[in-house]
Amino acid sequence: MGKLTEAAAFYAKFAGKVLPEAYRQRNAAREELRQCPMASAARSGATEEDTLPGRFDAKKACCFLFSMCPGADYKDLVSFMLSLHYIAETLEMYRKKKDIRDEKEIRDLLVCLSAAVDPSRNLVCNVAAMGIDQPAVQLRNRSVMQLENRPPLMCHAERCRLKLAVLPSHMHVSAKIKKYMQMYIDLQSYRHYPPVISREMLKTWSSNHLRRFREISCWELCAAADTFLGIAAMYAAASIPDITDEEVHLLDEVCFPWLSGFCSMLDALVSARTSHDPEELNFSSFYKNLKECEERLIFFAEKTDAACRKLKDSSLYLLITRAAAGLYLSDPEATFGMLRLTVSNIIRKTSLRLHSNAGLLLRNLRLIY
Template sequence: MVSSLVTITSGLTLLTRFVSQVFPLVDSELGGWQRYAAGLEPNELTEQALASIRSKKFHCQGGSIYSLYKGVPTSDFVRLVVALQTISDYLDNLCDRAGIADEAAFRQLHLAMTDALDPGRPQDDYYAAYPFRDDGGYLSSLVSVCRQEVSKLPAYPLVRTELIRQASLYSELQTYKHLDPKVREEKMLTWISKHLPDYPDITPWEFAAATGSTLGMFMLCAAAHNPGLTPHMVSQIAAAYFPWINGLHILLDYFIDENEDLLGGDLNFVAYYANPEQTLSRLLYFYEQAHKQTVALPEAAFARTVIDGLLAMYLSDPKTDPPAPRTVRDSLLQASGPYPRLMYRLCRLLRKKGKL
């Protein structure tokens, strides 16, 4: 009981700092990038840059929880998270909303993700295969900010290989998932089949979900602030986040978007489950596996708060209120325990107040 109370108290303290201290920093960083894009020549690229900032602030807020990891300089880390997540969100718009479905163009664009995390290589020409090119230096500037922040990490050499691996998998997913619906599923399954033997406990679409999260990248960068980081600790973090915490993150994201994705003809990994019962079973399985992995992690309490926070933030979204998702939501919250339910209620309150 004492242990549970300590966990709840520390988690609530973290959540309070997150909303009161980190959210304003996120607003400030995003405001800077918004002013940058708004000052450029109006065209398709600047329009998508501004649209991604307007509609995807939630992603930057969520990733910035890692700015509260032990030993991390909060302001600098928010700067890194916002820049990297903004690259991700901007490129998603370029692949999804500009009326283009070109594999070579998407692959070239997403070199920005790996370049952003690898200061030792020259920046590429990200628009080389894309029909629009003049972004006023916007994407290159985002990449440069990430590289500046990554270069400050004392233990960066220890996390570099896993960091680039996850960024590369993320980029491959984005390259395939935005292709024409007639070819994307086959292309994705061919790609996934090369990796799936290493992950026998998950389905092809759950693997794809795990590749779609940036949380593992943020955690590795946060851990690299620790000069005492060891290769074993990096391996433990990698195993916890990929596929479990990453996968939980994106499966929850797709769960709340399932109905609108089906209406819009968009790819949705949760839609591959046979029925709501299977959806509940697999979400609960990922949640339980993610929690099991935290036992071996440095700062295990922080990791548990992140996992429970994912559940609370996504399930508190009004998209889960209709009868079908509500049944899964309520069952998942009931199975997860009192702490996630408390965080869920707090997130509902924060949404009502316009904080989320």
């Protein structure tokens, strides 16, 4: 009963405090953005509300799970992750609107993400992404009250930087956070070329990293790079004043490639049927069949569990990682066709029934979709 009681308390806090706080902040963000001097600038085809939809998807909710870590202020972590996702989604909307596919142009666009997770560098954002006909804006480190004429994009970037800078152990985790963000940007920079070109570029890029991660494929590494989960985990870790370099190293082994890869591959698997862009890479499509996909996901789940058991608060991290998997495994798309059998086998072989049911309950409560 001990583990069931712990899990019940975990989900009660997540559903009763963390997710309601995330919705409160997301709703308040609309008003805050309107108060930014440039927030009312006209933008054809999209508004800032486009990045603030109804219910949270599993990708964001998984990041919020790390607010349950010891020492983490759940309100601050939620605020940080909401702002980081806002930046990424806003820039992706702009990229799609302008049909930007060139690597250099994408890197120039995403430099705002790099600055958002690195308070030591100048804040540079392409404000054209907000529909403002101006060149890129650059700001040196200054307090929020000193910043004038900031577009919403920069409001969020500055919020991320300030929240990171005041964390007691930020310097211990900064290299990991920057590494995760750089891999995310690398992936986005290569994935939007025509499929034949992008696949070759991603193979070449991933080959350097695969020298270290010999147990995974090129596409599994790409999937692991396509998420902010590791950044959320390291943000929570930076809230611990006396965290050691060894503890950060062990957490890094959990996050990349195992947890990030596991969740990203689950996301790709359950979203494959509803993908509307034939040129969009779905990393689960590179497996020969669903059986191979199932076996690899079980492998990632086992590796994630094994890495978690090395951590100081292993029982809590196991709860977090399994809860993250449960959010994807409870997706309604997981019940269609042969995918239903695959998901059922994954749940059974990884002992994720409790967490899949918890994810389903969160969906029924309309806390996530």
